[in-house]
Amino acid sequence: MTARQTLTPNIDPKALARSLSGFNLIDGQLVPASSSDTFAVCNPATGLEIARVPASGRSEVDQAVRAAVRAQVDWAAMPARKRGNLVGECARLLAAHVEELGRLVALETGKALRTESRVEASIVADALQFYGGVASELKGESVPFSPEMLTITTREPIGVVGVIIPWNAPMMLMALKIAPALVAGNCVVVKSAEEAPLAVLRVCQILNQLLPAGVLNIVSGFGPECGGPLVAHPAVGKITFTGSVETGRIVARAAGEKLIPATLELGGKSPMIVMHDADLDKAVAGAIAGMRFTRQGQSCTAASRIFVHESLHDEFVAKVKAKVDLMKMGDPLDEATDIGTIISRAQYDKVCGYIEHGKAASGAEPVECSALPGDAALRDGLFVRPVIFTGLSNESRLAREEIFGPVTCVIKFSNYEDALAAANDSDYGLAATIWTTNLKTALDASRRLQAGFVQINQNIVVQPGLSYGGVKQSGLGREASLEAMLDHFTHKKTVIFNMQ
Numbered sequence: 001m002t003a004r005q006t007l008t009p010n011i012d013p014k015a016l017a018r019s020l021s022g023f024n025l026i027d028g029q030l031v032p033a034s035s036s037d038t039f040a041v042c043n044p045a046t047g048l049e050i051a052r053v054p055a056s057g058r059s060e061v062d063q064a065v066r067a068a069v070r071a072q073v074d075w076a077a078m079p080a081r082k083r084g085n086l087v088g089e090c091a092r093l094l095a096a097h098v099e100e101l102g103r104l105v106a107l108e109t110g111k112a113l114r115t116e117s118r119v120e121a122s123i124v125a126d127a128l129q130f131y132g133g134v135a136s137e138l139k140g141e142s143v144p145f146s147p148e149m150l151t152i153t154t155r156e157p158i159g160v161v162g163v164i165i166p167w168n169a170p171m172m173l174m175a176l177k178i179a180p181a182l183v184a185g186n187c188v189v190v191k192s193a194e195e196a197p198l199a200v201l202r203v204c205q206i207l208n209q210l211l212p213a214g215v216l217n218i219v220s221g222f223g224p225e226c227g228g229p230l231v232a233h234p235a236v237g238k239i240t241f242t243g244s245v246e247t248g249r250i251v252a253r254a255a256g257e258k259l260i261p262a263t264l265e266l267g268g269k270s271p272m273i274v275m276h277d278a279d280l281d282k283a284v285a286g287a288i289a290g291m292r293f294t295r296q297g298q299s300c301t302a303a304s305r306i307f308v309h310e311s312l313h314d315e316f317v318a319k320v321k322a323k324v325d326l327m328k329m330g331d332p333l334d335e336a337t338d339i340g341t342i343i344s345r346a347q348y349d350k351v352c353g354y355i356e357h358g359k360a361a362s363g364a365e366p367v368e369c370s371a372l373p374g375d376a377a378l379r380d381g382l383f384v385r386p387v388i389f390t391g392l393s394n395e396s397r398l399a400r401e402e403i404f405g406p407v408t409c410v411i412k413f414s415n416y417e418d419a420l421a422a423a424n425d426s427d428y429g430l431a432a433t434i435w436t437t438n439l440k441t442a443l444d445a446s447r448r449l450q451a452g453f454v455q456i457n458q459n460i461v462v463q464p465g466l467s468y469g470g471v472k473q474s475g476l477g478r479e480a481s482l483e484a485m486l487d488h489f490t491h492k493k494t495v496i497f498n499m500q
């Protein structure tokens with residue numbers, strides 16, 4: 001397939017942000033906002049505006065969905081492996097843009113380039129590569145129903161898929177949705193998050209060099225005004241959403257009204273259990289990685305409740321603090337920076353509110369780590385020092401509610417059964433880890449922890465190929481795996497051929 005245009009990587013994120021300002025991407029083209037209704041995208045490290053994007057509403061959503069409907073017939077008719085190859089080609093194309101995408105997402109989200117943003121950009125290509133490679137797994141079964149009848153099942157695309165994403169890992173979460181949707185033969189309309197609409201727009205622009213026009217569209221806008229019409233649009237046959245529990249309920253209700261399927265990846269309050277026999281240094285490194293301190297704790301799977309055996313508790317806290325103290329908070333685009341900023345003023349106020357609440361709670365001992373940047377250019381930046389709270393119970397607000405900030409509760413325990421019960425005593429059930437050298441404990445906990453993603457002696461993020469999703473209030477459905485593509489982006493059709 002010939003490229004419609006060839007994009008040159010642009011590693012100046014401010015210039016790239018300006019060049020994307022004011023556009024949606026519909027039917028293969030960057031399309032200006034249909035009205036003058038735009039909103040600002042700001043650099044959270046300085047507070048300065050870097051671009052304006054369309055505040056799209058019903059009419060832009062309708063335009064994008066119509067383009068997707070037009071493209072879907074030919075896209076679905078393309079042999080699955082050809083679609084897969086095309087998506088694999090897209091991954092190769094993206095590989096050349098990892099640096100610019102990392103820089104752009106660092107600029108708009110405040111996530112540090114070296115520790116987070118560049119890593120996120122490379123996962124996007126990885127997700128496309130993975131799904132491109134499993135296209136031929138879109139197969140059905142033959143059913144031994146009757147010797148006179150050939151009975152088979154086939155996998156059919158759903159049609160047009162609406163994708164609603166949040167701001168914390170916008171490119172990665174979009175890729176884990178659009179790649180399986182596209183490979184399965186669906187066309188897609190993405191609604192980006194208000195706070196982080198630029199890097200995802202750029203990803204879609206890059207992919208549109210290879211994908212037929214209308215197969216992948218993206219619009220920016222606010223939740224109720226833009227996301228709402230996308231869910232409600234009569235031609236959208238499936239919604240896949242990542243965001244808060246409250247919005248997830250709104251989306252699920254609207255999908256229910258239309259009787260269309262919805263995959264929901266919602267919040268988490270993920271427990272980490274450190275047993276008396278754990279390798280302490282590995283557990284300390286795992287806590288720092290698990291808390292996603294380099295992402296300012298803005299992760300659904302953040303290890304925000306850490307249950308530590310009383311024999312290790314004090315040493316564990318001291319060691320985590322010593323290591324986090326060495327992490328440098330600063331300009332997200334600086335290679336030396338480990339920890340960047342919170343995404344927005346609203347989120348900053350929310351996180352600071354939780355920290356104040358925690359400090360006022362009886363028995364709380366907050367351990368503040370690292371240091372705020374001294375650079376005058378960053379004085380308006382939304383930096384928050386990571387805080388480890390000890391002395392709080394699993395019943396405290398900080399241990400029950402999702403904070404989405406660099407705040408964790410370390411809770412002492414003396415007995416495995418109590419730790420397990422407390423870990424499961426949560427409305428959420430997304431991820432969990434246990435740290436132990438005892439095989440029996442590890443296997444027992446992996447069976448009994450109420451979470452969709454359980455790890456033993458490690459704490460890595462979602463990986464293409466592994467099913468990811470939650471139980472309880474953490475959501476419905478699974479993402480990132482082959483089954484996710486089959487179960488969530490296709491309909492199974494039964495075909496019976498009577499041979500008599």
Ligand code: ADP
Nearest residue numbers: 165166192193222223224227228243244247250
């Ligand atoms: P967060 O609090 O992390 O921003 P939200 O759940 O509010 O999480 O947002 C996640 C995504 O859902 C964003 O793209 C947002 O614009 C979108 N959204 C918010 N409200 C609605 C809604 N009523 N209908 C559809 N999408 C929405």
